[in-house]
Amino acid sequence: MPASNGRHQDWLPLLNMATTEVFELMLGSHLTAFTGEDAILDVTSMVGLAGALRGVMSVRCSDSAAALMASKMLGIPLEKGGPEIADAIGEVCNMIAGNFKNKISGLAEGCMLSTPTVITGRDYQMHALADPTLEIRLTFENLPLVVSLQIHS
Amino acid sequence: MSGIRALIVDDSSVMRKIVERSLRQAGIEISQVLEAGNGAEALTVLANGAVDLIMCDINMPVMDGLEFIKNLSGVANAKDVPVVMITTEGSEAHVVQALSLGARGYIRKPFTPEQVREQVIPVLAGK
Numbered sequence: 155m156p157a158s159n160g161r162h163q164d165w166l167p168l169l170n171m172a173t174t175e176v177f178e179l180m181l182g183s184h185l186t187a188f189t190g191e192d193a194i195l196d197v198t199s200m201v202g203l204a205g206a207l208r209g210v211m212s213v214r215c216s217d218s219a220a221a222l223m224a225s226k227m228l229g230i231p232l233e234k235g236g237p238e239i240a241d242a243i244g245e246v247c248n249m250i251a252g253n254f255k256n257k258i259s260g261l262a263e264g265c266m267l268s269t270p271t272v273i274t275g276r277d278y279q280m281h282a283l284a285d286p287t288l289e290i291r292l293t294f295e296n297l298p299l300v301v302s303l304q305i306h307s
Numbered sequence: 308m309s310g311i312r313a314l315i316v317d318d319s320s321v322m323r324k325i326v327e328r329s330l331r332q333a334g335i336e337i338s339q340v341l342e343a344g345n346g347a348e349a350l351t352v353l354a355n356g357a358v359d360l361i362m363c364d365i366n367m368p369v370m371d372g373l374e375f376i377k378n379l380s381g382v383a384n385a386k387d388v389p390v391v392m393i394t395t396e397g398s399e400a401h402v403v404q405a406l407s408l409g410a411r412g413y414i415r416k417p418f419t420p421e422q423v424r425e426q427v428i429p430v431l432a433g434k
Contacts, residue, residue, distance in 0.1 A: 179417035180325070228324055238321055245319045248366075249416045252395025256415065263398035267366060269318065 162286055162305055165258065170290050172254035173301050176246060177294065181226040185299070188291040193298045196276040197239075199247035203255070206264030208306040211251040213243060217274070219297035244270030250301060310338035311359035311431065316349040316375065317393070318367040322416075326362050326393060326423075333424035335360075335431070346375025350382060357384040360431060363410075365394040365401065376408040389430040393418065 177183045195214040203209045215223075217239075224242035225232045232238060248270050255261040288303040313330060315323045323342050330337060341358060343349035347370040349363070365372035372392060379385040391412035392405045402413045411433075412426035 176417045179419055224321065227321055229328065241319050242321045245322050248319075249395055252397065252416060256395075256397035262396075263400040267395065269366065269368060 162288060165254075165303070166288055166290065168257045169250075169254055169288055169301060169303060170292075172257060173250050173290065173292065175253055176249045180246075180249065181223060183226060183294055185292040185294055188293045188298050188300075190293075190298065194276055195298065195300060196274060197243055198273045198280075199240075199243040200271045200273070201244075201247050201251040202268035203251065204266050204268070206261055207255065207258075210302075210304045210306075211247060211254070212300075212302045212304070213247040213250065214300045214302070215243070215294070216297055219294055219299060222295055222297065240272040240274070244272045254303070310336055312339045312341065312357070313337050313360045313362065314341045314343065314349060314352055314358040315362045316343045316346065316367070316372065317362075317364040318344050319364075320344075322364070329418070329420045329423040330360075330362070330427065332420040333427060335427060346370030346372060346378065349375055350378055353379075353382050353384045358388055360427065361385070361388055361390040362393050362427075363390055365392060365396045365405070373404060373408060376405065376410060379409065389433075391426055391430060393423075 174185050177185050195216055197217055197220040198212055198214045200210050200212045220239050220243045221232050223246055224239045227242050251267050255265045286305055290301050292299045315326050317323045327340050341352050343352050345367040363372045363375060376390055389411040390409060391414060392410050393414040395416045397415040405413055411430040414422055414426050
């Protein structure tokens with residue numbers, strides 16, 4: 155699918171595919187659609203995109219989900235809040251962003267990724283001058299997970 | 308194939324552990340794993356000793372993976388050491404650039420242990 159396609163909603167299946175591939179290959183987890191009520195998601199990982207596509211990819215989840223991701227990636231049990239957890243969810247976001255752009259013609263070579271930033275805590279609001287925002291809501295091991303792509307251009 | 312010294316270069320410590328585990332799952336016997344968070348740190352590691360294999364990310368702070376490969380030609384301990392890139396950068400342009408700079412293999416994240424085996428075993432065998 156070309157990057158010049160203005161109907162960014164068409165990218166939702168690719169965002170979903172990019173996400174599910176990362177979780178299946180790197181964590182051995184099968185994601186399903188999330189249909190529950192809004193949950194507290196207090197860990198946010200973000201990767202900036204620049205070049206042919208400008209925006210921000212973000213992954214939001216609970217601290218329990220983030221700890222479980224790190225545990226599955228490393229193959230060892232982990233407590234909440236350890237330094238590996240921010241590293242792991244940052245890398246998950248990085249791989250989703252990279253896998254997503256590699257699926258769109260013209261973005262693989264024309265779009266650059268920033269290193270990940272991870273925010274923990276729930277008492278903040280994020281304001282972005284971005285339109286549109288693509289968002290998918292999924293369940294990871296019965297825990298909610300939200301993946302968003304805010305598109306600046 | 309037994310007892311290689313592997314240098315894993317990635318700014319994510321979690322990813323370095325995953326790469327190490329994937330190498331072991333690929334059946335590669337590793338006697339020692341050395342780690343670096345970017346290309347500059349990797350050059351310092353190599354200045355202190357030789358390795359048999361380098362697994363290297365591209366997008367890293369301070370010195371990225373492509374710049375790191377460019378600098379390897381001046382490192383005595385890196386002579387003929389195979390470098391396999393392991394990165395989210397998946398374009399053909401990146402692959403061609405990495406291979407033209409001397410990388411022997413290229414793995415896109417996310418990856419499976421099978422992909423690691425397919426890329427790494429041949430370059431170690433051909434060393």
